[in-house]
Amino acid sequence: MEAVLSAAIGILAASGIWLLLRPRSFQVIVGLCLLSYAVNLFIFAMGRLAIGAPPIMPRGGFVNPAAYADPVPQALVLTAIVISFATTALFLVVLIAARGLTGNDHVDGEERAP
Amino acid sequence: MIEENLILILALLPFLAAVIASTLSTTAHGAAAWVSGLLLVCGLVILAVLHGPIAAGEVVRGTIRWIPSLGLNLSFRMDGFVWLFVTLVFGIGILVLIYARYYLSKTDPVPRFYAFLMAFTGAMVGMLMSGNIVMLVVFWELTSLLSFLLVGYWHQGQAARDGARMALIVTGAGGLCLLLAMLILGQIAGSYDLDRVLASGEAVRADPLYALVLGLFLLGCFTKSAQMPFHFWLPGAMAAPTPVSAFLHSATMVKAGVFLLIRFSPVLGQTELWFFAVTGTGMLTLLLGSFFALFRHDLKGLLAYSTISHLGLITALAGIGSTGAILAAIFHIVNHAVFKASLFMAAGIIDHETGTRDMRRLSGLMRYMPFTGTLAIVAAAAMAGVPLLNGFLSKEMFFAEAADWHNGTWLDNSLASLATAAGVFAVAYSLRFIATVFFGPPPEDLPRTPHEPAAWMRRPVEALVLACLVVGILPGLTLGPTLNLAARSVLGADLPYRDIAIWHGINQPLVMSFVALAGGIMLYLVFGNRIAAGPEGPPLLHRLRAQRLYERALLVFTWKLPRSLHRILGTEHLQPQLRLVVLLAFSAGFVTLWGVLRLAPNPVGNALNPAFALMWLAGAACAMGAAWLAKYHRFAALVLLGGAGAVTCLTFAWLSAPDLAVTQLLVEIVTTVLLLLGLRWMPKRLEEIAEDKLLPARLRRLRDLVIALVSGTGLAAVAYVMMTRPPVPNSVGDWFLRNAYTEGGGTNVVNVILVDFRAFDTFGEITVLAIVGITVYALLRRFRPAPESVDHQNQRDETETEELAEALLVPSVIMRWMFPALIVMAGYLFFRGHDLPGGGFSAGVTLSIAFLLQYLAHDVRWIEARLTVLPIRWMGVGLLIAGLAGMGSFLFGYPFLTAHAQYVDLPLVGKVPAATAMIFDLGVFALVVGAIVLMLVALAHQALRIARLQERETARPPEKVAAKLAGKMGAR
Structure with missing residues (x-):
């Protein structure tokens, strides 16, 4: 499982970074989304992988922490999902506004000089 | 207790005046002046009350606890020296206010002027009374900032803006040096409390950092007090309104530097380094300043260079550092403030009533303004050091110190001749000022017909000139006790009382005084006409000016160098910037983890479920497909992006993170809809862009692909190594798991x-x-x-x-x-x-x-x-x-x-x-x-x-x- 997930993180990150360096604004926004998947999964994986052990506690009594997934990376990623949604929305609107102002969708607002 | 409160009120009064003045209407000339003036009078009353305990040798302290947990307090202290200085500031401040009331024109935004002036007074008084050396630097920099605003008050003029900026840059940079010096001093002394620092002179002088501290400290003092080679900002600052010059450049701002020199002379002084650096610079400034003053045609320019030379005199005295020298320095601070303020005001009256300050055009004004003329002549005589006036006494004391033996070095031996030479120049420029402006033929083609100014505009000058005379004739009765008190608070309580008298018999200082008087008169008689016909500035040297060097340095360092650096290193394109960000992030990770990152000896892990692998096969294909298609097929790329998101969401669900799975799924839906709505506004891209197939574009893509692949591989490697390490026992997560229900009352730990x-x-x-x-x-x-x-x-x-x-x-x-x-x-x-x-x-x-x-x-x-x-x-x-x-x-x-x-x-x-x-x-x-x-x-x-x-x-x-x-x- 670990090998597959780390390979997946690598592929998502590589695709995201490649798109991030492209000249069209839509490419950059898709790249940001892919990169945020990779980073969220990475942070999440730092709590180690656990199957069938969601951090839902019994009501009272003794708790053995080893029997549950680490809740801290999950809480961090939950915040990260919200913030990456917000940045995506903001970037999308900036993209639309820039497109309206400059007439093209290049990230610099003008086509590369030949 | 009462004294403690009084001292805090005293520190607050000028700022209060500034706040009130700034709220008045722009036409309220009288009100702003009255408010400021009355509050300053209150300050003088407080000072009179405080005189009792101060005269008894007490040090009055007042403290406001600011951040007690950090040991930060606003503490003020006042001893005899500070009392004298603060009284001088308040006294001359009131006279300047009266003068400004009649000097400024009806169209000037006057409340702003008074607000700045009062805030400046507050900063100056705060600096003088600071009981903490860091706070002292803060007030010090505040005076620099406010002097910028005051010098640039007539900001419509280019000269005012340039002069203000130059003053700010020079004195502000000096202030930063001073801050460094104070921080190191505080470290050496173990406290930032002024009393503690003043008491630890031995430790400071023995410290290996002494030379550094001294250098930084002197940079701060010399820039503020316009010592060579930092003197050039002072003539530039003459673009200020004359009341500002009369206040800042006689009694307050420039005196801050010498105040600090005298204050810290027991701590940093009494070494050969101190003597050479301080006395050397002071004598150089005294000599060159008085020499240059002789060649200025602008009245205020002459006074500015004269101020520079007098500051040099005080600096030289502080450098000598003997008991008599410190007493003379304090005495001269007061005397110079009094006669120079009156001379600046007189120059302002002349400018105001005739429309020019050029001495080549002014002549014979005695006919038109006999009162002002007489006052100016007395003040100028005090500046030249004519007997029976206050300037004579302190100059005489300076000559005595110069003639005395101190340490027998070449500088010490040459002090007497240097001092006499400077005295000659001082007499010559004072004489030139009087002779050209007030005597000679009636003036021609002046912008205005000269006449006496409003009576109240002259009153401050009259008061100051009266002070010159009274102190000059009865020094022992008037200033003597106060001066001794001040010197005692600087040097120590066991200082013997020194009498200040006019007549000491015929001795070397008296001879030097008369040589200077005679030499100055001769010099003016011989060269007077030639100086008037020459250029503005000394012969040969007027082309080489420190100001030009400063301007060139400013141009290079704030404009040319940054521009070319920006051209070489900067870019306005997003792609190189992002590439730089990615590469920096990668290198940061690489440098930190290289050699440290290795697999755990016995890695942990879960057995591979083939379905999971298959799922991510699809997910990876979706991600790569989205990357491939995002340029020409946006909709397809969006669908594929959704696919990658769905697989991520399933992974969360699989690996015991139901909250994440739910949130990711919902956010995925909203993001996709948002992007779909946005797609509509994208430009059409049907045909392929031809340039994309050319070699440069292919090379760019190859480079980016390499960056992406390397970064992705790195991230995957780090992720794998971390995931297979055994978990850390007793982590913060365990605490949350144990306490979520008992402390937070919920069983879903992530939500809690x-x-x-x-x-x-x-x-x-x-x-x-x-x-x-x-x-x-x-x-x-x-x-x-x-x-x-x-x-x-x-x-x-x-x-x-x-x-x-x-x-x-x-x-x-x-x-x-x-x-x-x-x-x-x-x-x-x-x-x-x-x-x-x-x-x-x-x-x-x-x-x-x-x-x-x-x-x-x-x-x-x-x-x-x-x-x-x-x-x-x-x-x-x-x-x-x-x-x-x-x-x-x-x-x-x-x-x-x-x-x-x-x-x-x-x-x-x-x-x-x-x-x-x-x-x-x-x-x-x-x-x-x-x-x-x-x-x-x-x-x-x-x-x-x-x-x-x-x-x-x-x-x-x-x-x-x-x-x-x-x-x-x-x-x-």
């Missing part, structure tokens, strides 16, 4: 962390979401769509729209029916949140999806006629609920966002969790609904706006539209 343990983070996060929502809304309000997107709208004809509506009939009915179901679903997610996966955030997203579906199913107008959502109110109410829920804990004496958990028995329903964290979660819910709906509706409304625009255009007759368009074109 978010709304209870770390609720403040969540509060910040939802605030960010609200800010983004409002920003999106604001950006889209002003957005004008690209013309071709509008044309595209035109082409869609009526039949096409109808066909589409028919095709969507069944889905739209289903979507409408989904509305109540989704609301129930949102409620369900919300209420189970504390114990099971769900919570305010996912419930909020669900509800906004419900609204969104209605917008998708129907025409925007149809839906808005039936359903009113006020997203901004949702957001505001949400933030308010969350904030109030947090503040509720104040009522019970707990810190912000402390939660309380309890189960409540409801009839029929049974036990339900009722934690206050749920109220907070309700706020999160409302805010999320508001923010998401706001963004989506703002995007959806773009289409509506264009439709409205078109309706308006078609409603009008075509020619009218054409005319309007033509008008628009013409207007551009």
Whole structure:
């Protein structure tokens, strides 16, 4: 499982970074989304992988922490999902506004000089 | 106790005056002057009251506890030296106020002037009375800043702006050096308290850092007191209104440097380094300053260079550092302030009444203004050091010190001759000032006919000149005791009383004085005409000016060098910047982890499930496909992006993170809809761009591909190594797991962390979401769509729209029916949140999806006629609920966002969790609904706006539209 997930993180990150360096604004926004998947999964994986052990506690009594997934990376990623949604929305609107102002969708607002 | 309060009031008074003056109307000339003046008089009264304890040798202290936990206090202290100086500042301040009242024109914004002047006085007094050396530097820099504002008061003139900026840069940079010196001094002394620092002279002088401290300290003092080679800002600052010059450049600002030199001479002084650096610089400045003053044609320029030379004299005395020298230095500070302030005021009167300050045009003014002329002559004689005037006494004391033996070095031996030479120049320039301006033939072609000024404009000068005479004739009775008190507070309490008398018999200083007088008169008689005919500045040297060097350095360092650096290193393109960010992030990780990152000896892990591998095969294919297609096939790329997101979501569900899975799924839906709405505004890209196939483009892509692959591989390697390490026992996560139910009252630990343990983070996060929502809304309000997107709208004809509506009939009915179901679903997610996966955030997203579906199913107008959502109110109410829920804990004496958990028995329903964290979660819910709906509706409304625009255009007759368009074109 670990090998597959780390390979997946690598592929998502590589695709995201490649798109991030492209000249069209839509490419950059898709790249940001892919990169945020990779980073969220990475942070999440730092709590180690656990199957069938969601951090839902019994009501009272003794708790053995080893029997549950680490809740801290999950809480961090939950915040990260919200913030990456917000940045995506903001970037999308900036993209639309820039497109309206400059007439093209290049990230610099003008086509590369030949 | 009373004294402590008085000293605090004294420090506050000028600032109070500044605040009051700044609130007055711009035409309230009299009121601003009266308020400032009366408050300064109050200050003098306080000083008179304080004189008793000070004269008894006490040091009066006042402290405001500011940040006691850090040991930071605003402490003020006053001893004899400070008392004398503060009295001088207040006294001359009042005279300057009276003078300014008549000097400034009716059109000047006067309250601003008085506010700056009073704030400056406050800063100066604060600097003098500071009991903490760091606070002293703060007030010191404040005087630099306020002098910038005062010198640049007539900011319409280029000279004023340049002069102000130059003064600020030079004195401000010196202040930074002083700050460094004070920090090191504080470290050596072990305290920033002035008394402690003053008492630790031995330790400071023995410290290996002594030379560094001394250098930095002297840089600060020399820049402030206009010592060579930093003197050039002072003539530049003469562009200030004359009251400012009379105050700043005689009694206050420039005296701050020598004040500090004298204050710290027991700590840093008494070494050979100190003597050579301070006395050497002082003598150089004294000699060159008086020499240069002789060649200035501008009245205020002459006075400025004269000020520089007198400051040099005081500096030299501070460098000598003997008892007599310190006494003479303090005496000369007072004397110079008195006669120089009156001379500046006299020069201002002459400028005011004749319209010029050029000595080559002025002549014979004695006929027109005999009173002012007499006053100026007496003051100038004091400046030259004529007997029976105050300037003579302190100069005499200086000559005595110069003639004395101190340490037998070459500098010490040559002091007497240097001092006499400077005295010759001083007499010559004073004589030139008097002879050219007040005597000789009547002036020709002056801008105004000269006459005596308003009586009250002359009163301050009269008072100052009277002081010159009284002190000059009766020194022992007037200033003697105060001066001894001041010297005693600098050098130590056991100092013997020194009598200040006019007549000491015929001795070397007296001979030097007469040599200087005779030499100066001779010099002027021989060279007077030639100087008047020469250029502004000394012969040969007038081309080489420190100011030019400064200007060139400023140009190079603040303009040319940054520009060329920016040209070489900077870029305005986004791609290189992003590439740099990626590479920097990669290198940071690489450098940190290289050699450290290795597999755990016995890696842990879960057995591979083939379904998981297959799932990620599809996910990876989706990611790469999205990367491949994002340029030409945006819609396909969007679908593939959704695929990668779905696989991520499934992974969360698989690996025991149900909360993440739910949230990711919901956010995925909203993101996809947002991007779909945005796609409509992208330009068409049907044909391939030809340039993309050329070699440079291919090389660029190859380079980026390498960067991406290397970074991705690195991240994968780090992830694998970390995942296979055994978990750390007793981590913070374990604490949360153990205490979530007992402390937070919920069984879903992730939710308890978010709304209870770390609720403040969540509060910040939802605030960010609200800010983004409002920003999106604001950006889209002003957005004008690209013309071709509008044309595209035109082409869609009526039949096409109808066909589409028919095709969507069944889905739209289903979507409408989904509305109540989704609301129930949102409620369900919300209420189970504390114990099971769900919570305010996912419930909020669900509800906004419900609204969104209605917008998708129907025409925007149809839906808005039936359903009113006020997203901004949702957001505001949400933030308010969350904030109030947090503040509720104040009522019970707990810190912000402390939660309380309890189960409540409801009839029929049974036990339900009722934690206050749920109220907070309700706020999160409302805010999320508001923010998401706001963004989506703002995007959806773009289409509506264009439709409205078109309706308006078609409603009008075509020619009218054409005319309007033509008008628009013409207007551009």
